Amino acid sequence: MMDRNTQSNSNRSLHTSEGGGSFRFLRKLWAPIMWGNLLAMILVTVLVIGGVWMGMARYTHHGEGIEVPDVVGVMESDARYSLARLGLEAVVVDSAYNKQRPAGSILEQHPDAGRCVKTGRQIYLTINKELSPTLVFPDIADNSSLREAQARLRALGFRLGPVEYVSGDRDWVYGVKSRGRNVYAGERVPIDVPLVLQVGEGMDELDELDDYSDEVEEGEYGVYNLDNGIERMDD
Numbered sequence: 001m002m003d004r005n006t007q008s009n010s011n012r013s014l015h016t017s018e019g020g021g022s023f024r025f026l027r028k029l030w031a032p033i034m035w036g037n038l039l040a041m042i043l044v045t046v047l048v049i050g051g052v053w054m055g056m057a058r059y060t061h062h063g064e065g066i067e068v069p070d071v072v073g074v075m076e077s078d079a080r081y082s083l084a085r086l087g088l089e090a091v092v093v094d095s096a097y098n099k100q101r102p103a104g105s106i107l108e109q110h111p112d113a114g115r116c117v118k119t120g121r122q123i124y125l126t127i128n129k130e131l132s133p134t135l136v137f138p139d140i141a142d143n144s145s146l147r148e149a150q151a152r153l154r155a156l157g158f159r160l161g162p163v164e165y166v167s168g169d170r171d172w173v174y175g176v177k178s179r180g181r182n183v184y185a186g187e188r189v190p191i192d193v194p195l196v197l198q199v200g201e202g203m204d205e206l207d208e209l210d211d212y213s214d215e216v217e218e219g220e221y222g223v224y225n226l227d228n229g230i231e232r233m234d235d
Contacts, residue, residue: 068123070113071106076127079106087119094126099192103130132192137176139185146171146199153195161194170202 066086071079080090096107108126111117135156140149146163153160168174175182175198178189189195 065116066119066121068109068111068113068115068117071109071123071125072113073101074106075102076104076106076125079109079125083123088117089120089122091122091124092127093124095129096126097129097132097192099132101128103128132190134188134190137183137185137187137189140173140197141175141182141184142173144173146173146197149173149176149197157191158189159192159194161196164196164198165201166198168200168202170200172200174198174200 066088068088069082069086071082071090074082076090076092083090094108098107101107105128106125107128110124111121135158138152138156140152144152150160164177166174177183177196177198178193183189183195
């Protein structure tokens with residue numbers, strides 16, 4: 001009987017202690033200090049996130065916009081100055097040749113004029129070369145007819161000037177000149193300088209007959225004229 005009472009008392013004590021523990025936990029949970037700590041953590045988190053956002057916005061210039069000026073056709077030094085005044089950086093990435101534009105001027109830009117960009121943005125420029133591009137000259141001299149040479153050179157991008165006729169077979173190319181001097185296979189030749197082809201003028205049949213008629217053969221006893229076949233004997 002006493003064992004049953006003792007066990008019953010123990011069970012009641014256990015339930016009482018468990019109920020008291022849960023109550024104490026709830027009291028601590030609703031205690032002002034817990035709420036104060038929780039609010040402090042939330043406030044710190046908000047401040048950290050806000051600081052990071054403001055820092056990123058400042059670093060990336062969020063919300064700022066600069067209109068890119070038009071620098072095509074402007075000299076490189078002037079283009080760099082105009083872009084630097086707006087907080088933009090000029091970067092030359094390529095060069096090309098346009099004989100219609102001054103050497104050192106801007107041929108292209110990216111981003112295009114009128115685009116809105118952020119401060120510090122790089123503007124990529126293509127400038128005009130001082131010298132025209134060159135190409136390797138092919139084997140033309142004494143190796144092609146006039147028509148073949150013209151077709152090959154035009155296909156490669158060379159410019160052709162007036163033909164210069166020289167003694168030789170008709171329409172056969174004997175040489176090529178650039179800026180007054182002969183050029184040869186393997187040389188690099190500017191493509192904007194007209195090339196002069198030296199072509200044989202040839203002779204027609206009438207000229208050949210005239211040349212033969214004027215020939216005179218001298219022999220031991222006289223002169224024989226090939227034109228009329230009359231022999232004149234020396235005295």
